[in-house]
Amino acid sequence: MADKVKVAINGYGTIGKRVASAVMRQDDMALIGVAKTKPDYDAYVAAKNGIDIYPVDPAKAESKFKAAGIKIAGSNEDMIKKADIIVDCTPGGIGEQNKPLYEKLGKKAIFQGGEEHELAGTSFNAVCNYDEAIGKQFVRVVSCNTTGLARLIYALDKGFGVKKVRATMMRRGGDPNDVKRGPINAIVPDPVKLPSHHGPDLNTVLPNIKIDTVAVKLPTTLMHMHYVNMNLKVTPSRDEVVSTLKQYPRLWLIPSWMNIKSTADVMEFGRELGRPRNDMMENCIWEESVSVDDSGEVNLFQAIHQESDAIPENVDCIRAMMGIEKDAKKSMDKTDKTLGLGNFAPWIQKLP
């Protein structure tokens, strides 16, 4: 194998820490380090895991890190210089501010769904448009909600042709440790003016799909829930729809006997399996919910783990941009195997 791709993570929050862990599991990538402004429990665990930490301003941060017993390896810019590619996991809008630095240093960078499509010019979902990212300097991995929609719609469009999609995103208010966000006791149409951005965002990776989307924010932290309605171009049986969904990667059909009745149960299942951080990176589709009428109209529920579902896409995006794997399926298979996707045996027992 050629030299490993050197990956740096700029921003070490919900997404950044997961991309770091995922990169460390790839044999064709090496994690150079992560950017972290100040010491905290995330920095502590990163350091204990042997990850190099690069604050934006080491002079300012050094004494704080030293007091916490955590070494720092240099500045954020030092880290970026050492890397072949940067995965920018900073909060929405900050990626835009960082882009000039990546350009100046001639580095490739991946942005997350919180940035505008135009910042990168190419948006990405592995199963939909892997090829478009091959060799690019800047690519944006679409958000958790769009990733969840894209995987599902792609599968049914390939299988039967999709005429029209209507999707209702019931969004978590904030992530589990994000105690300052809300709502805590309301249902917030977000945005009120329709459609929500998810439909147009989906079209950045699946341009030919007609789609209406609405989103509401809810007082929960665990997952998003999607209610998806679709008109297909043909009229398959329910069994045909279910078996098609089962053939595509990163879609998990929840069997009814598992008695998974809510997003809380989905995450509890991830916890029982011993998955790292309980992450359920697959679209979790209630098999029982899938219904198809005699005009080819499909309805279903899927739960989307906002913290983790786009993580495998980031790994695949690195491979595409670096040109180390030109075949989408091969990259996805490798990513899924190393991250344990689609594998519902207790995590530690079965991974390579």
Next chain:
Amino acid sequence: MADKVKVAINGYGTIGKRVASAVMRQDDMALIGVAKTKPDYDAYVAAKNGIDIYPVDPAKAESKFKAAGIKIAGSNEDMIKKADIIVDCTPGGIGEQNKPLYEKLGKKAIFQGGEEHELAGTSFNAVCNYDEAIGKQFVRVVSCNTTGLARLIYALDKGFGVKKVRATMMRRGGDPNDVKRGPINAIVPDPVKLPSHHGPDLNTVLPNIKIDTVAVKLPTTLMHMHYVNMNLKVTPSRDEVVSTLKQYPRLWLIPSWMNIKSTADVMEFGRELGRPRNDMMENCIWEESVSVDDSGEVNLFQAIHQESDAIPENVDCIRAMMGIEKDAKKSMDKTDKTLGLGNFAPWIQKLP
């Protein structure tokens, strides 16, 4: 080493599944099996982990388990017959119904804090009264809240003498996957008539402590929060109180630089560490919160993980009742080492 103690788990919910995992990590115990009424995701993971499953009524349950691809090993009663000791983790009140069966079969049994003290006659917390459980047939491990109080109060009573305790229990409404419990938008004094049962319950393991307790239920699932006020018999410095707390097992003082600002951050830390099920079995005491005035009055906050803090106590209780370890400290050290308590390195790397 002598034969391993054969342990059966009756009831495989929040507590039962954790006791099962903890027993499997002990070299002086063998897990015979667990009782599970019907197949679900918990049963699925148990079976994948090689745990034998014994439904109460196998004739009734067999077809359901078969359809789910899960083998059953016999009836609940078969399981109990094979065991030296049963850890009864059934919902509060059911343990009382089960006791006659344990008596009939001449088996030892541990009950949980949801049962009355009188059912067992002996209540248990490892650091407080390990010796009282030695050789007993029936013992009750006190509840999560009482366990958290007992560990803390024991340490300060040994260190300085405790004159009086006043404790406010801010309780989680339900466990993370327990979607039917509330409240979801209220603060419930529980009970309204004071004191709450926690004070008298503490006296089952620390009989000489004067204590007033109140409890409220809140719309959260992650942990309980205790505000504890204590009058000590002497007037130590704050540093003396902090360093005494640091000497006792199963008390973790959260350093302020970790930026752990809520129960959500405590559990996120457990998640980052990769602890099984994210469990934080230690009392999580905010070091910054510890204050001591010039009359020896102490105030502090501690977070208590209701799903897991009594798990190590169940393991110690098995050793005491079976008489295989007469020394409380030796049992606790063994339990803590095998479960990773007090070890804040990423879990998988450092355990034996």
